[in-house]
Amino acid sequence: MENEKVPTTIITLTAGVVITLVSLWVGQNHGLMPEQASEQAPLVDDFFDVMMTIGTALFLVVEGAIVIAMIRFRRREGDDTDAEPIIGNLPLEAFWTAIPAIIVIGLGIYSVEVYRDMGGFEPAHHLVAKADTPAHIASMPGSAIAAPLVADAEGMESDEAAASKGAKYGFGAAPQREGQAADLVVNVTGLQFAWIFNYADSGVVAGELHVPVGKDVQLNLSAQDVIHSFWVPQFRLKQDAIPGQPTELRFVATKPGTYPVVCAELCGGYHGAMRTQLIVHTQEEYEAWFEEHQIAQQQNPNQTVAVNPADLSESEFLEPYTTKLGVDEKTLTQLHSMHES
């Protein structure tokens, strides 16, 4: 064979270097993820980059070996003999059992680390630490937006406090904020085929989620009919909203902008249309939006009825949101008839 002149170690070494360089490059430049807009996003992306690097290297080595074997070890014209029988090689087999084992254990440890930094271990603490302080939002630092919430939360046990009491699934506070209450709490209800965002005690109800940038936001997720799943791709966060089982999702948005909120769990015919938006405002913009909506909803008592969507028929309820959801009149009628049947 022609390359016998060059020692195989040199070829292997060069191939190794090239594969390493290519893998490192791919790991950094794959451009597969959407933009990052939460504190969790860079954690997930760095982890994904590492997996892309390792994955590319393994891909190149294994696929490369297959392609090389296909070319080098094809049957030659007129050669009908069997190949040299090789039935095993213990050191080699131990090697390729050990390498993947080390890789996956390493990835496993890294993923626990990422998961902890994302706040994944926090919601379980909730149950213990916050169960006796149902109105924990009352104790939050006195920021301007929080004021209306605080005022109303005093006195009685509010909805979202009750919800967070049982929420032991989802994402809680990141380690650096452990034990602190969130800056803003929003109750999120999933129902066929819309998300309702309820800024509980201030009476603001919306079909889109508005949050201030840089603030610690807690969503208390619940579902009214079937399972839905709250996903913001730019946040790299997802949590199912499960009927009868409150869950939570806590995040800090890092970049003002408008991001899609997607329902990721099959929830019926119009599952694909269950889309809305998450708008990350600057602090001032957010306050302006909040005030405007509070006033608007006080002036229009009809709107507040929506707080209890159970009393309304589906199409009645969805009507105010149709434009935002991109669901047209026809869809609504279909929806209606579907549920009647």
Add this chain to the structure above:
Amino acid sequence: MTQTETAPQSQATSHSSHPTAWKWYDYFTFNVDHKVIGIQYLVTSFVFYLIGGLMAVAMRAELYTPDSDLLDPNLYNAFLTNHGTIMIFFWVVPAAIGGFGNYLIPLMIGARDMAFPKLNAIAFWLVPPAGALLLGSFFFGGAQSGWTSYPPLSLITANTAQSMWILSIILVGTSSILGSVNFIITIFKMRVPSMRWDQMPLFCWAILATSILALFSTPVLAAGLTLLLFDINFGTSFFRPDAGGNVVVYQHLFWFYSHPAVYLMILPIFGIMSEVVPVHARKPIFGYKAIAYSSLAICIVGLFVWVHHMFTSGTPPWMRMFFTISTLIVAVPTGVKIFSWVATLWQGKIRYTSAMLFAIGLLGMFVLGGLSGVTLGTAPFDIHVHDTYYIVAHFHYVLFGGSVFGLYAGMYHWFPKITGRMYNETWGKVHFVLTFIGANLTFLPMHSLGLQGMPRRVAMYDPQFTAINQLCTFGAILLGFSVVPFAVNLIWSWMYGPKVGDNPWDALTLEWTTSSPPEIENWEVLPVLTHGPYAYGMNGRNGKGLNPSAPTSGEPAVEAK
């Protein structure tokens, strides 16, 4: 393993005339011959594959545009549910276990039939009514809650259709339990006395592991579905949240048994791989023991990974972490198999038959599916892509690239044994090229769709994803067409293909020692095993009688040695 030449007994019979051969109409009756049953399974499952494939192409056509303008969204979901169900329960499982398992196991271990031939026939005849129930559900709107059928959605949509869906799954489940019992007993009791465990072909190991898994997992899947059936029809509330039921419990029940079911699909395919690769590479399989034991390891570890389907559901943190680690560990025995096949190719003398092309194609695609599988095992990343097109991409790389390529490889490899005739290699290669390009064009771009934000199981999507979806749809149409050369080639060759001898590949497992097609009862005199199943190039063997170019030229390959 000891190796000498194959025992000569079987060659006493000629393949030309069998007064006792089956007629075509025997294949439509309650026949108890394992070969007839195997063919019945293969043909039936292939028909279902075509039906499931048409549903897939219809879905992809719908997804050509972002709006739901071709199919009604509820019909889309019915197609989605039935596509997944058919492909799993009516194509991969019946073709691999029912078809190849029944046809090959007795032949490979030197038995005249399965241990319980009548039970075997009963198991097969449960499949057509189950399929009829499933397809009949379309007259009642079609089950719409996906092949997972999570409540409460499955409790509130299309109740009659959903009930028919459940009964259909319970029927095929029963069929596969009956089949499993039969395989286990057959493999334990009916091997020719001269065959030691470590001389058993790896396909038999794979079917053994699969059958044990099916025996444990299927009954309880049926139990979970029965509870769901009660909730729908008899007012119970196991999974009704408004009446004290718990929907997450269903998910645990479903996945505790359905995750192992994923291995039911892939393990027999691994078995087919281990038979096809050594024959066409003319080399013993590398790491026989490692491959056999890794099947068992996958079975055992596979029982402890189910929660990775539930990372975004009602799953406490410790579970998310525990199942991350256990899932990642399954990658190790799977990797061992891949490396062993690559090592078998290495320094081989590879014959590019259609069977071998599909086997290598499987390797190529399975590597990518396996790597994306590792990423999905890690909870923090899976949470981003769960229930998105990244998942769809991943499992089609495994199921299409793994299972379907493996089944095609098997069909080409054993076609001359089953029919006594040779297929046309040129059309086989056309089939391969179309399938390989089509599958990658369809499923590769889906990774990016999922990462960017497109959820799965949607009939309408955000217009920003249009271009990539159109690419996938083109791929799906190509895949649809790729079936044509396959079907035409095999049907035509079955009727008119050139006759071949008993052993055109010069393979060493026992099924090649009988005539092609094998006579009823398989052998006049049972064979005596004198060498291991993969003794290529060993003990002075050197491709004796091998003449791979003969079949394409229409000449019969060399007859008896």
